[in-house]
Amino acid sequence: MRRTFRPALLTPGLLPAFILLCVSLGAGSARAAPSALPFHVGPPAAWVKPLPIPADPGPMPAGEEETSVLRLLNEEQVRVSGHSRVQYRHSARKVLSPQGIDRVTDIQIHFDPSYETLTVHGIWRIRDGRREDVFQPAGARVIQQESELQNRLYNGTLSVVPFLRDVRVGDTVEVAYSLEGANPVFGGRFSDVVAVGQPYPVVHFAYRLLWPEGRPLFIREFAEPGVKHSESVTNGEREVVLERRDVPAVRSEDKVPSWQHVYPWVQLSEYKDWNEVARWASTLFQVPANSKALEQEMARLAKEPTPEARFFAALRFVQDEVRYLGIEMGPNSHQPHPPDEVLERRFGDCKDKSLLLVTLLKGLGIEAQPVLVDTETRQALDEWLPTAIAFDHAIVHATVAGRELWVDPTATLERGGLDSYEPPPYARALIVAPDTKALTVIPSPALAEPSVFVDETYVAQDRDAPATLEVVTTRTGESANSMRRMLAGVSVAELSRYYVNYYAKTDAKLAVVKPMTVDDDPVKNVLVLREHYRIEGFWSSKGERDFSAHSLHQYLSEPGFSRRAFPLEVEHPVFARHRITFQSDEPLNITSDHELVEGPAFHFESDTRADGKTLVLDYRYRSVADSVPPERIAEHLKAVHDAEEQGGYGLRLRGGSARLQRSAPPSTKGGLALLGVIAGCAFLWFIISQGTPAELWRKGRAWGRRRAFARKFDGDSQGDSAGAAIPVASAHELLATISRLRCACGTSSECEWEALRHEAVILGERHLTLVQWQCPACARARRAYFEDKGTTRAA
Structure with missing residues (x-):
């Protein structure tokens, strides 16, 4: 299940090294006419008011200096009318060093062709005061870049990748484009989040929303002083503007809880309460009439002698015999596939498996409901405005023999009985039922004995x-x-x-x-x-x-x-x-x-x-x-x-x-060369690790929390790239860090032994290690870069 937050203005960074499924533009595509492309080229709509690019402010205050790229402008304008939505994005970045050329020219514009239309307004190079359009539509490539392929999720998103020529130090690259359309799964309901603080300084940031007058809109600020918020009404439209100038970088820290807001942001939502969200979700998670295949499976499960035995037989069937794989095209980003289809093909993502389990349990006479959770925001959801985009995972709530249970259908090989079953550590849940009024507290797991x-x-x-x-x-x-x-x-x-x-x-x-x-x-x-x-x-x-x-x-x-x-x-x-x-x-x-x-x-x-x-x-x-x-x-x-x-x-x-x-225990600090011990100590991870869920969300899936906010912009999240390697002082610290990297399926980051790999990476004086492993619950590929603190200090 994926959130549907608005994409970043630009999504620069290294082109992903995993599989790219290219959508061919035909033989000689470099010479194809613009009309053959799956996107349009043209000016922005008349309602758009593009902001001018601010002048280079010169030397920045101490602690705010940028060495490779200077972000001059980050702008977004949104217009909502009826069920339609148009988003205009505009940015400008100046190259300060040779390293900045790669970051500025690595442009990817993402859109979902099932419901979005992309119009590229232009890509301009500004050099010595001269502005030139350098976007060549026929030379751009359109890639079906499954950014969540390593998570075994397929969403059909396309990426337009232009190849810019002759960009030099001192140039400014300006990009502008619009997206028209909204995911129909939300039925025309609007939600958005706006990051007003970023992991890098910005000279001018602005967000503008045109909203129908009289249509309810709720706004909540999780922002620091310095955000200018203004509103006006013109010709039946409410205009909301958020603006900041000379925006300082937000400096994050290591080991910050995922529920902690680090980057200031503003939330906008059309939902007045959680009941509206629950009623929306109820229309998606409909328990269908039983098919012949479902009836046969229920008959098999019904042979178990007790309700408890039938419950665990159904749960373990869905967990262990229906593999994790998600096809999340368009509305299926949030709407599960029919249970009989999931049963027939024996695969599905969290929402598919949850609805299948609920269907089987209800057929066995066991009360059960689908549940939406956020694997990282957790108790911080109490502060959020009600919204349909708050959740990243689906589980099941059931009542068996008078006992309330919260179970995750994506977890595998879980065993034990009702008395020993531990609730997942997600803290807050929205039970998918028309009469749900508020979020429900999931009891915290309690360990009476050592695990x-x-x-x-x-x-x-x-x-x-x-x-x-x-x-x-x-x-x-x-x-x-x-x-x-x-x-x-x-x-x-x-x-x-x-x-x-x-x-x-x-x-x-x-x-x-x-x-x-x-x-x-x-x-x-x-x-x-x-x-x-x-x-x-x-x-x-x-x-x-x-x-x-x-x-x-x-x-x-x-x-x-x-x-x-x-x-x-x-x-x-x-x-x-x-x-x-x-x-x-x-x-x-x-x-x-x-x-x-x-x-x-x-x-x-x-x-x-x-x-x-x-x-x-x-x-x-x-x-x-x-x-x-x-x-x-x-x-x-x-x-x-x-x-x-x-x-x-x-x-x-x-x-x-x-x-x-x-005597002191063997030191876990200093004198332990990271690159020399990872291979020998990696198995210690399997000895001492717990099953606590952990992983960072991928791009575009998690605007509501710290790591996702960081990933929304230019910078990579910690560990995602060599440039954002996680500093560690010892193998113990590396292994402990891996144990906190939560998988997108919400389960533990434990990995199968043969899937654990490491590779030394030397970048000048920096000694890095790329560690790769596999989630045992859903078989997603995982990877993270680590850096020996000794080389960090030396650098």
């Missing part, structure tokens, strides 16, 4: 004898689901190979004693991995041995920005435990101890217990909030440091016995 429990047992004799290590990792809930998805795509032997290499980084002479085993209890949703090793040279040459709660390090990373204007995102809910048991053949002279670190976002407990020849180190990490406010960052960092100090211990042999002394 990941790593239990290591070492048995060591004297200094020269080999030691043994047994590792039992118990996963429950979504963590068990995530591991089960991975095991569906990789053998236990292959998984074991990566685990062995992980432990071998500490103990080079480690050997496997017994093959890894997996015990999966789908009824309780508990999955247990068991590993058995022998370790030669267990003690160092000085008779020392360090222990660390390594599986908890990912939760104790520090942000790149500690002086913050925005909250710091913390993975939540998390409840993880790591226990280390050491058995010696000599008595241990050790004092029991208990430590508790309480921070604003987590609690970290450590227990040291000794009983004769046995030492037990027990660590527990539990999140208590999903973010840290800026004023409490120092307190949070202190808690992180204190927890790191409590997370490691050292044993030292003294004669025939051992004495315990505390």
Whole structure:
């Protein structure tokens, strides 16, 4: 399911490297007449009032300097009349350096031919005060650029790609075009969002809306002072103008919660309340009369003995046997395909699978409704005006045996019963029913017990004898689901190979004693991995041995920005435990101890217990909030440091016995070259990761939240390109960052082992790593660039 926000004025950036399906313009298309093109060329409509390009303001204030491109003008004008909508876009950018030439000339104009008509007014090069139209319609290429192909979504959008000649440093490139038409799925209802702050400075920004007088329109500003908002009425039209001059860049920070507004914006909507939105959605999610195929499937499911068994049989059929693939042409951006069609072809996107599940459940006598959610904006939807474009995902609300459930039909291999089922972490939902009046709160997932429990047992004799290590990792809930998805795509032997290499980084002479085993209890949703090793040279040459709660390090990373204007995102809910048991053949002279670190976002407990020849180190990490406010960052960092100090211990042999002394855990900061450790430590991601959903939305899908606002303009979102690589200081931080990148299907960013790839990229003095993986729930391809902070500082 995709949002239908207005596209960017320009969408520059590198041409996507994934598959481009070219729409041929015929043999000799470079010589084709303009009439053969799927777009028009001509002047703007008479109601448009193009703004002049402002003069170059000269040197910019400190901190606002631009080195490659100067944005002189970003302008949009919209006219709404009846069900029709026309959008005029106009921009001008000046090239400041050779690097800026690529950014200014890489122009792509997107439109949906199923309901939009594109008219290009011109592309002009301004040099030494002379303005020349350099747009050659016959030389432009029209590409069916499926920008969401990697997400297994097909929307039919076309892109006009002009190839500009002879653009030099100092030139200004001006672009103007119009789009006429609106997606018919909205029935003529209007919604829009306007970003009035951007990740780069702009000399002049303007948005103008012509609106029928007397037709309701609601406006809400999420903006800072400095936005000029004016309105007037002329000849039966209401004119709304938003304008800013000398707009400063909005500087974002790392690890900002997705629900936090970073870029100021203004929302416009024709919907007076959420009931209007719910009634609109109800017309799209109609449960049809049963087809023969549907009746046969319901008859099969009805053979289950209880309502609970029938519910889970239907859910798991839709989750596991109907693959994720979306055809979202035109109205199907929001309207699901008929359930019998989805059942017959055995694929669909989130809304297709949700309506199919609701249809099956109702046929089985189980109350169920489709639900619209926003996987990132979440509780911040409480601040929004009601609008049909607020949602990016569809799930299902059901009542089974008196229990309320929120289930995601796109998640795969989920197991467990009603008592253990965890609601997805989406916070707010719009139940698709004509009588829905408001958003509904989805209960937050609660973890009463650790969802990941790593239990290591070492048995060591004297200094020269080999030691043994047994590792039992118990996963429950979504963590068990995530591991089960991975095991569906990789053998236990292959998984074991990566685990062995992980432990071998500490103990080079480690050997496997017994093959890894997996015990999966789908009824309780508990999955247990068991590993058995022998370790030669267990003690160092000085008779020392360090222990660390390594599986908890990912939760104790520090942000790149500690002086913050925005909250710091913390993975939540998390409840993880790591226990280390050491058995010696000599008595241990050790004092029991208990430590508790309480921070604003987590609690970290450590227990040291000794009983004769046995030492037990027990660590527990539990999140208590999903973010840290800026004023409490120092307190949070202190808690992180204190927890790191409590997370490691050292044993030292003294004669025939051992004495315990505390030591810092293996450092997760500095001295760890990112490019050298990714391959060896990548499997650690599978050991310690949770199933928390995470990924950035693609272009054009998410104007309502921070990352999407950034992607709407020139700049790339963090990780999307080499120029926007995510800085990390260690492999632990890289892996923790990947765990927060939410997939568009709303599920965990866990990936199948064989799909995980990395590639070193050297750009001058910068050392980057391109990491590629695959979402196990929907099989979407994922990728992100990372940069070693050491090279960032050097640069």
